[in-house]
Amino acid sequence: MLTNKICIELKNIAKNFIPAKDLDDLVQEVFVQLLTMPEKKLQDLIKSGDIYKYFNRMCKLNYYSRNSRYYYTYNKILEHISFTDGTFNNKHTRNNLYITEDADLIVQILSELYWYDRELFRLYVLGDQEAKNYTYTSLSAKTGISRISIYYTIKGVKKHIAKRLKDLQNDL
Numbered sequence: 658m659l660t661n662k663i664c665i666e667l668k669n670i671a672k673n674f675i676p677a678k679d680l681d682d683l684v685q686e687v688f689v690q691l692l693t694m695p696e697k698k699l700q701d702l703i704k705s706g707d708i709y710k711y712f713n714r715m716c717k718l719n720y721y722s723r724n725s726r727y728y729y730t731y732n733k734i735l736e737h738i739s740f741t742d743g744t745f746n747n748k749h750t751r752n753n754l755y756i757t758e759d760a761d762l763i764v765q766i767l768s769e770l771y772w773y774d775r776e777l778f779r780l781y782v783l784g785d786q787e788a789k790n791y792t793y794t795s796l797s798a799k800t801g802i803s804r805i806s807i808y809y810t811i812k813g814v815k816k817h818i819a820k821r822l823k824d825l826q827n828d829l
Contacts, residue, residue: 663703670684675720679731686727687715724792746819767819770814777807778814 670683675683691699691712702708719727767775777796784790793811796803 658696659688659699659703663708664688666727667709670713671716675716681718682731683716683727686730687712687719690715692724723754729790729792762822762825763818766818766825769821770817774810774814777802777810778806781807781811 667688668680669682670672673681679721699708702711722728733828767778770778777800780796780800781791781793791799793804793807796802796807
């Protein structure tokens with residue numbers, strides 16, 4: 658099992674490459690992942706001494722990946738945006754990022770899109786009524802649409818929004 662000594666050593670390893678403001682949250686998330694893995698696998702990692710390499714790799718994967726539990730828990734911008742009435746109600750995130758400028762333009766651009774594209778984008782960005790946020794994989798499981806199709810649809814909507822924002826802002 659993970660002892661206090663090992664936990665302190667692992668956290669000291671993470672201090673070398675993770676910024677101090679993110680260190681505690683990231684280490685906690687990785688410890689949760691370690692403790693939820695099969696106990697035999699964890700014991701084998703500790704006995705062989707590979708726990709340090711494994712922990713290092715897990716920290717880097719969680720910190721730099723946009724699909725990790727750490728990212729979705731601590732860094733993803735959680736915005737509550739209503740595309741129907743044209744208002745943007747923003748919930749601040751840990752980094753206090755907001756969509757303030759161009760809110761009306763984004764609503765206008767989204768209204769130009771086909772309903773399929775608009776709804777997939779809305780589910781991906783905002784989640785559903787139960788405030789559940791989706792990844793491409795979880796959205797695919799919910800809708801029955803292939804993950805790659807969802808990826809290309811959302812990618813296309815993002816490009817369309819960026820292009821139209823640029824065009825509309827040049828006209829102003």
